[in-house]
Amino acid sequence: MQTALRTSLSETEFASRASFAPHARVVREERPMQISGLPLSIRGLRKSFGDNEVLRGIDLHIPAGQFVAIVGKSGCGKSTLLRLIAGLDKIDAGSISFGGDVQPEDIRVMFQEPRLLPWARVLANVEVGLGRDRASKDAHARAEKALTEVGLADKRDQWPSVLSGGQKQRVALGRALVSRPRVLAFDEPLGALDALTRISMQRLLERVWRDQGFTAILVTHDVAEAVALADRVLVIEEGRIAHDVTINVARPRQRGSAELAGLEGSILSHLLSADDRT
């Protein structure tokens, strides 16, 4: 009954579910075939806190399903931009549109802190991510599926306090994924993790993005992370987009390859030259 009512969008979801088998994944190593992401258009976006003008006119178009990384020095406004996209703060001027009707469940945010409810078991924490569907009958099943995707199915009945930092962040990712979002905003989600956990989390992020095809917006201070994961890197300086760099490197990407290192170097020099000017 429920499947009959589904739109074409959910059919792509079914396809991506089916492609979970490893041999099927190999076939679509190129790009996400089915795009369930939403495009994003930002026009003349401004935001200030008191006298401090944080964003001074941002114009940006992100095609559906693109992985965009936003880098910049601390205080440049990158987190503010993300919070505005996610609808957490009010816009002073300008507009953000997603090209059509948007449900609250379509846009999800992942923060630097996992923000899990310490008094809820891991599975219940993932169920929180279902939003208005929390009360539905398949809530349990959907949450379990999301937990499996982030590789923590065996931790479903644990308290968050016994998990490691990386595991907590994976639960938070499962919670963000469980409603099948079409835009996923990451606010330095790996900033507090150790180097090895970071790398395995980056692989996980890339994998779920490729499997589900949402539009990903990643704010990070780690330029190496940005070039390793994103299709496109935006450098923000003083509340404006200073550089827009396309990363045309085939996936899966080899960490530490000369190509990525070159891109990382040129973006870093952009960031540092801005430092010299001030």
Add this chain to the structure above:
Amino acid sequence: MSLIDSIPLPRSLRLPRVDGLVQWIVPLAIIAIWQVASVTGFVPVRVLPAPSDVALAGWKLLLSGELVRNIWVSFWRASIGFLIGGSIGFAFGLANGLSQLSAKLTDTTLQMVRNVPHLALIPLVILWFGIDESAKLFLVALGVFFPIYLNTLHGIRTVDPQLIEMGRIYGMTDGELFRRVIFPGALPSIFVGIRFALGIMWLTLIVAETIAASSGLGYMAMQAREFMLIDVVVLSILIYALLGKLADSASRVLERLTLSWHPAFQKR
């Protein structure tokens, strides 16, 4: 993983059993020393009767039914007073923690009342209620109100704002936000309030019963004093100690049941 799992297991098996005995070593030792001191005449019986005499007095009162009746009356007063004062304190704590308007309206008044020692109201309370039940209930409720009010308020105000923001992002309604985030977050603090309140509950009741009552443990002790029955006086004091311990244990059990998620209550 298997190594980590295997280490705490023998400890958690051993600890509770030993724990249960260890905490009673000191009280039992005190009673033993006290008994020896009384029997050898080191402590005159008129000052402090031997524990065996106190136990004997307790046995006699138990047979006559007087002891059970008085304990029951005191217990009833304590719990009803606690329920009334506690629920009003909890309600105000919730209201003032959740609503700025409510806090502005009532908090200043409550803080002023809090600074009046509630036992100072005894003369007034006797004038209002006589030595009726309501006088005791009123005093207990008043004493219990403030620790529960303050700690509920504090608990709600200190719930992690990041979790509240998370709840809102994930579309929780106000009711859900309260049930899933705010209340569980405030619960540890509320329990601190409950344990403070239990102490104040007994204190208030003892004072109220010794000053103005015609039944209850405090009354029993005052009657015994008039007839120079020092063993009964000591017995009442010991029963207060036991009841206080009982109330504290009950709140600990509740704490463990509801706060099992808290790292402080795990693997103990």
